[in-house]
Amino acid sequence: MSRPPFQLCLLLTRSLCKNDPLQVVRDAVAGGVDCVQMREKEMSTAARHAWGLQLLDTCLELRVPLIINDDVEVAATIGATGVHLGQDDLPVHEARKLLRPDQWIGLSTHSLEQMEAAADQGVSYAGYGPIYPTGTKGYSGGLGPESLLNVIIHARVPIVAIGGITPANAERIPEQAGIAVSSVICAAD
Numbered sequence: 001m002s003r004p005p006f007q008l009c010l011l012l013t014r015s016l017c018k019n020d021p022l023q024v025v026r027d028a029v030a031g032g033v034d035c036v037q038m039r040e041k042e043m044s045t046a047a048r049h050a051w052g053l054q055l056l057d058t059c060l061e062l063r064v065p066l067i068i069n070d071d072v073e074v075a076a077t078i079g080a081t082g083v084h085l086g087q088d089d090l091p092v093h094e095a096r097k098l099l100r101p102d103q104w105i106g107l108s109t110h111s112l113e114q115m116e117a118a119a120d121q122g123v124s125y126a127g128y129g130p131i132y133p134t135g136t137k138g139y140s141g142g143l144g145p146e147s148l149l150n151v152i153i154h155a156r157v158p159i160v161a162i163g164g165i166t167p168a169n170a171e172r173i174p175e176q177a178g179i180a181v182s183s184v185i186c187a188a189d
Helices: 021-030 045-062 072-078 092-098 112-120 144-154
Strands: 008-012 035-038 066-069 082-085 104-109 125-128 159-162 178-181
Touching: 008 021, 021 035, 021 045, 035 045, 045 066, 045 072, 066 072, 072 082, 072 092, 082 092, 092 104, 104 112, 112 125, 112 144, 144 159
Parallel strands: 008 035, 008 178, 035 066, 066 082, 082 104, 104 125, 125 159, 159 178
Antiparallel strands: none
């Protein structure tokens, strides 16, 4: 298994930010974040497009990749680094038709079987979780770091751990996996 294309991804949702979202991105990158994912499920496509362009300008300035969550059209039209899809979103093979060959496709997975299917579909990386319980997506239970380690052992694509990861429990995430976090950064003072 190769390492993910990033080590620490900020899952940015404007409504979770206690401060200006673009400043949150700047501060997060200064603190070690090396990728940003725009997560805006409640916006219209036009609003996501406009916000995506603003965020892309900031990410280009900071030299970090920008991934768009769930919206392949916005990722393609603004020229984002890639898109991240959920299990119920546009299938990977359909998304690939709309993106440039160099644009990443990530896919959320919640089991070893889903991760193996993601690898078969040719994703750039697979998100795996939730590792710990998280209120951000309403998961009251987590799969645990032991489950993550099992997935890493069998992985044919880079793995990114997600779900309830904080500074207090991040050391239990194996170094072979990337980490994606949301509220621990967005909601910080």
